[in-house]
Amino acid sequence: MVDFSLTEEQTSLQEMARKFARSEMLPRAAECDKNSRFPEEVYRKAWELGLMNLNVPSDFGGSGLSLLDQVLIVEELARACAGMTTSILANCLALEPILIGASPEQKQRLLAPFCASFHLASFCLTEPAGGSDAGALTTRARRDGDAYVLDGEKCFITNAPHASLYTVFATVDPALRHRGITAFVVPRSAEGLSTGKDEDKMGHRASATSTVRFEGVRVPVDDRLGAEGDGFSIAMRTLDQTRTPIGAIALGIAQAALGYAGEYALQRHTFGKPIAEHQAIQLKIADMAQAVHASRLLVWHAAWLIDHGRKGTLESSIAKCFASDAAMRVADEAIQIFGGYGYMRDYPVEKLLRDAKLTQIYEGSNEIQRIVIAREQLKGAA
Amino acid sequence: MEIVVCIKPVPDAETRLRANPAGTALDGEGVKWALAGYDESAVEQALLLKEANPGSRVRAVSFGPAPRTEEVLRAALALGADGATFLEHPAEVVPDPLLAARAVAAHLGRATWDLVLVGKQAGDDEAGLFGGALAELVDAPSFGGVMALTYDASARRFTFRRSVEGGAEAAEVPGRAVLALQQAWNDPRTAKLPNILKSRRATIDKVAWATTAGALGPLGTPTTQSVGFRLPAPRSGAKMIDYRTPEEAAEKLVRLLQEEAKVFP
Structure with a gap:
């Protein structure tokens, strides 16, 4: 049987996230977007309330939520501000490799500080010359006694200027391609680690993004996650977990766009009646509602599958790809419904389009998602 | 110190309201209920007092229909209350502020407590009768519009402020008291996610209606009765x-x- 009803627990998580989003995030969203300000006070409060580190099990002091619980929360947060949501979620992404690849001792040592006080972590996979082709990364890790020496550069790293810990993917031998990739954790204090300028982005401007450089950074063997060569698999398994919440960010953006558009259409009059009574607008609203509804079902379903022990590669890729494409269309139509006002920064909808764009690109571009979807689909056809 | 905070579910500010078919009361169907307004201030004050006085415990108590009453008790637990007591209120018993005060007083007669905090008035009917009636029934002093409550353990005294016409009044009261809280002066906290999860699994002590009714004796005629309910x-x-x-x-x-x-x- 299929059961789409949320438990009382889930409803209260959703309500709590909605309340936080409305009272803490939404009032700051336009200002942080305009000034590209990283609202640390919001992130601290999110941490205090347990809205960060959602995926860290309660044994280590985290919230230990199921993926379905997580996406319910993420949608609510992203409705208020996708950029802030990206920064809030960055810890989940950066800590997931530890959950997947670390030894019990490492987990205790590395995760506990994040749950004891406010800290940010960054996931460092993408490089200037290679994003989607993760197997081709060039950051080197050379073994030197009981340590590795890291050299290279990562780019587009969320929260990097503010992080205290970095999960880094580097290769012990580029000739081995993905079999050479190894995962490490590197504290900010490590000598030779530096971050670049905060990038001036199109959207998600409340989130900070920069390069991270490694110049002869010594990393003790104790800070390697898994064995040499496990890195690629750790990275891919991490993305299998975090892809669905990206779909939920896109869903939140689309839901916000639909909400604003509906409200505006009821209140704006042309030709003597609210524009919501014009069929041209109704058709738009209907298409937008379909896109949002379908996105939500796909996101929930992917999360449910993963919670039930399936890999969910196909379904999470579909959810991420569909929801982010839908968010673009829905945000675009919301601007169209607002007309000239929608194009103005004084109104909230143009930000949604700029924010939606990134969801088609990050954590696996939609082209990569389509490759994955096709591959998974054709497996079944053979 | 044992602090009891009395709360009641009221319609959430965003829920859509409509009258029942008879036009005598709010139609509860589909209404979202919440811990709100003065009661939120009362819970916040109870938690602040608990934090300032280590070893204190906060118990939320509510007399009302299931399941909404249990929901607000869980909200109080999520905020930090140590325990919750649900006094059952069968649908066929007409809601009445004095009956609520009698039911809670009967319960308090069986419990240990040092202080009762209530909202100055409920966020829905705004009757403002419960606190005063309860104080009378448990024979304790009572004040309304209370803010910034502190406890002096050595003197066993509560001190607080009240807003009065044109200014504020400072007052103190020794020992047991029933104090009704002013709204929105203390910036009620938001429940933390792990506490929300814990509150869902927490046990709420339930007092059966038979127990309450047995202690009350004959219910008598309700002191208030709703004759009409209209939306503006x-x-x-x-x-x-x-x-x-x-x-x-x-x-x-x-x-x-x-x-x-x-x-x-």
């Missing part, structure tokens, strides 16, 4: 201004205010 009529008379620029809108508005509304010359 939609407002009319609004004038929409057509404009192209904000300047034009302001100009037209000023003219209307001067010439039609005669707000200023």
